Amino acid sequence: MKIAIITGASSGLGREYALQLAANFPEVEAVWLVARRKALLDELGVELSLPTVSVPLDLTNEADIALLSRKLEDEQPDVRVLVNCAGCGYLANVAETDPALLSRMCDLNMKAMTLVTRVALPYMGEGGHIVNVSSIASFCPNARMTVYSSTKAYVSSFSLGLREELRERKISVTAICSGPMDTEFLDVGEIRGNSKMFKTLPYCDPKKVAAGSYRAAKKDQAFHTPRAFFKLYRGLAKLLPSTLVVKLAKT
Numbered sequence: 011m012k013i014a015i016i017t018g019a020s021s022g023l024g025r026e027y028a029l030q031l032a033a034n035f036p037e038v039e040a041v042w043l044v045a046r047r048k049a050l051l052d053e054l055g056v057e058l059s060l061p062t063v064s065v066p067l068d069l070t071n072e073a074d075i076a077l078l079s080r081k082l083e084d085e086q087p088d089v090r091v092l093v094n095c096a097g098c099g100y101l102a103n104v105a106e107t108d109p110a111l112l113s114r115m116c117d118l119n120m121k122a123m124t125l126v127t128r129v130a131l132p133y134m135g136e137g138g139h140i141v142n143v144s145s146i147a148s149f150c151p152n153a154r155m156t157v158y159s160s161t162k163a164y165v166s167s168f169s170l171g172l173r174e175e176l177r178e179r180k181i182s183v184t185a186i187c188s189g190p191m192d193t194e195f196l197d198v199g200e201i202r203g204n205s206k207m208f209k210t211l212p213y214c215d216p217k218k219v220a221a222g223s224y225r226a227a228k229k230d231q232a233f234h235t236p237r238a239f240f241k242l243y244r245g246l247a248k249l250l251p252s253t254l255v256v257k258l259a260k261t
């Protein structure tokens with residue numbers, strides 16, 4: 011069976027990826043929705059036109075990733091689309107952040123994305139698409155979100171390297187570098203109301219980010235950065251010394 015796997019599907023951008031999947035990939039016959047909150051995945055499943063499977067997993071837990079691996083082994087699906095969207099980011103200086111939260115950002119944003127990709131790849135073939143959700147935070151470290159921005163630099167770098175590795179297999183890999191979106195991310199990370207930068211920046215609409223991501227994946231683009239403002243930032247961050255940009259990019 012041709013399937014899509016979407017992590018972080020219970021809210022925000024991941025939910026949008028699920029809602030827009032069928033219109034973009036009509037060949038997909040079912041979608042596996044992954045996140046911890048099963049009730050939200052089940053509710054979303056009712057809204058979708060495609061058959062869905064709720065896969066409640068805590069992706070920071072390696073044993074849960076092993077469960078996903080076993081499910082793939084048992085069902086032998088043809089994974090046409092993999093969207094690695096689950097992620098989190100906490101606002102605070104490293105020295106003042108609970109080590110458990112630092113670990114959670116690393117485990118979810120980097121390790122889980124890497125391992126989910128690894129376990130899905132044996133089931134992906136020619137014409138498959140991998141969409142990895144990075145961030146504008148990947149362009150330059152953001153003080154007060156140093157660990158988060160570093161994890162997203164990993165996501166972008168991993169995606170570009172993997173894209174090259176999978177070229178012969180004709181599987182596209184696209185990193186999505188969105189600016190801020192008004193989602194639960196801001197509440198989970200205690201960002202809302204606590205960051206001048208997040209108050210000042212223009213916001214991205216998750217609906218448009220999801221639509222742009224799927225367009226970019228189908229065109230086999232390495233990166234998708236929504237909004238002209240953030241495309242300009244991406245260019246400047248490449249041109250200017252990072253020791254200067256880091257001063258301007260403080261959250």
Ligand SMILES: NC(=O)c1ccc[n+]([C@@H]2O[C@H](COP(=O)([O-])OP(=O)(O)OC[C@H]3O[C@@H](n4cnc5c(N)ncnc54)[C@H](OP(=O)(O)O)[C@@H]3O)[C@@H](O)[C@H]2O)c1
Nearest residue numbers: 018020021022023045046047068069096097190191193195
């Ligand atoms: N919002 C922004 O400003 C912004 C900007 C740029 C990039 N991004 C990136 O966009 C992606 C989606 O974020 P969002 O804005 O949509 O935030 P969100 O609404 O908080 O979504 C995060 C998703 O990740 C899932 N998740 C969290 N911890 C998990 C775990 N341990 N295991 C499995 N799933 C887990 C959550 O589901 P459960 O809680 O049910 O597990 C949820 O579905 C993230 O990678 C984020 O870094 C966000």
